[in-house]
């Protein structure tokens with residue numbers, strides 16, 4: 149078989165794609181499987197080193213998308229980072245590990261209820277080995293003094309997070325599922341569109357015009373931005389010539405988020421004279437023992453809070469015990485800590501479309517539902533209360549940004565100027581609307597979607613574990629379909 153022909157092509161080697169390809173090769177060892185990934189490999193010290201993610205953002209390993217102008221934010225565009233390498237966003241993310249809330253899966257439709265997904269989460273966790281972070285900063289540990297931990301979206305809670313880190317190094321789905329699997333990994337290959345013949349997916353055309361054929365099928369794992377983009381470019385979408393699927397690109401949503409920054413000597417990590425010796429030995433500490441500031445995944449801790457006094461949390465806090473600037477460069481002189489708060493179940497829904505050049509126009513429609521803005525505003529107040537109540541002792545530092553009052557007008561002004569997302573876009577190829585319950589694209593044979601885009605409704609916490617779970621289950625669904 150020529151290298152330009154495989155049984156199964158997996159488009160995108162990210163969280164779900166790497167998991168799916170590895171699992172499929174184990175379930176169906178006779179299949180030739182190739183991952184077609186736009187970015188480079190994940191062999192880079194900043195991928196292994198947890199704190200390295202600060203440097204990966206905006207690098208060639210980040211797609212660094214920007215949204216369309218956001219109507220509810222005065223026309224501002226917001227940043228949409230996405231990993232562009234083997235491991236995808238799971239190679240650039242903060243490694244925070246949550247399944248979501250059990251009742252999130254009551255909204256995913258037949259075949260995706262909590263009883264269906266929990267065994268897959270169990271299997272994924274035995275491979276990914278998430279664990280409490282070994283060496284949290286004292287500020288991160290102090291959060292547990294406000295609400296009992298460990299943090300869980302099931303109840304009001306706070307403290308250091310559970311992360312997919314092992315001995316101070318990132319453990320990604322590439323390590324857990326792809327290493328050692330019989331999968332051809334083609335990096336640096338940007339897929340332009342699918343080829344479909346007689347209603348069946350037959351392969352892809354790359355941006356440089358090269359064709360790669362798929363004898364048995366194609367799995368789209370290009371993520372919540374990439375997968376609908378590729379479908380739309382291939383005539384599969386609203387009014388599409390190949391398949392008329394109005395839901396492709398619709399139902400785009402993410403956790404809207406807003407941050408506050410605190411700065412002061414002796415507080416969190418940062419560049420100060422007193423901390424320079426620590427930073428000087430940090431690379432050695434990390435390399436030898438997997439400890440110290442470079443072993444920090446940045447978002448070390450957080451909380452789930454209720455803005456209406458109910459026992460059910462409705463906002464999530466991410467806490468970073470380091471000064472990362474709010475203006476200009478992320479790293480600058482000074483020490484501090486910062487935290488953001490996001491809405492766990494946003495109501496606003498956006499849409500991804502294509503511009504005239506076939507590039508994605510990503511309209512998150514962030515906060516277009518007023519209930520989301522009200523919850524985010526209340527969340528900002530709840531975040532300030534949390535930080536005020538935390539037993540930070542002598543490490544406490546004042547809020548330096550936005551450092552405004554708590555009235556609606558001040559909070560709204562901060563939200564208008566700064567709100568973004570928690571980097572969890574989902575929903576653009578939703579199960580039920582774009583795919584059937586077995587992730588097969590409606591109206592096209594031999595084509596599946598397996599990534600965060602299939603979530604009909606976002607989970608109530610970080611989305612990496614659910615994306616890996618989707619990849620794990622998709623491997624079984626594709627293997628079964630190909631067995632016939």
Ligand SMILES: Cc1cc2nc3c(=O)[nH]c(=O)nc-3n(C[C@H](O)[C@H](O)[C@H](O)COP(=O)(O)OP(=O)(O)OC[C@H]3O[C@@H](n4cnc5c(N)ncnc54)[C@H](O)[C@@H]3O)c2cc1C
Pocket residue numbers: 159160161162163164165184185186187229230231232233234235236237238240241242243244245246337338339340369370371372374375378447570571572573598599600601610611612613615
């Ligand atoms: C900065 C950041 C921090 C985050 N932090 C956390 C966290 O701490 N915890 C958590 O749970 N979640 C976190 N997330 C979210 C989480 O990583 C994602 O939800 C998850 O990785 C999505 O998986 P996926 O398989 O859908 O997409 P991805 O993992 O993004 O994979 C998509 C892959 O497809 C490739 N691709 C796209 N288009 C093409 C194309 N045309 N041709 C070829 N290849 C293509 C991409 O390069 C990428 O490798 C974070 C995300 C980011 C960006």
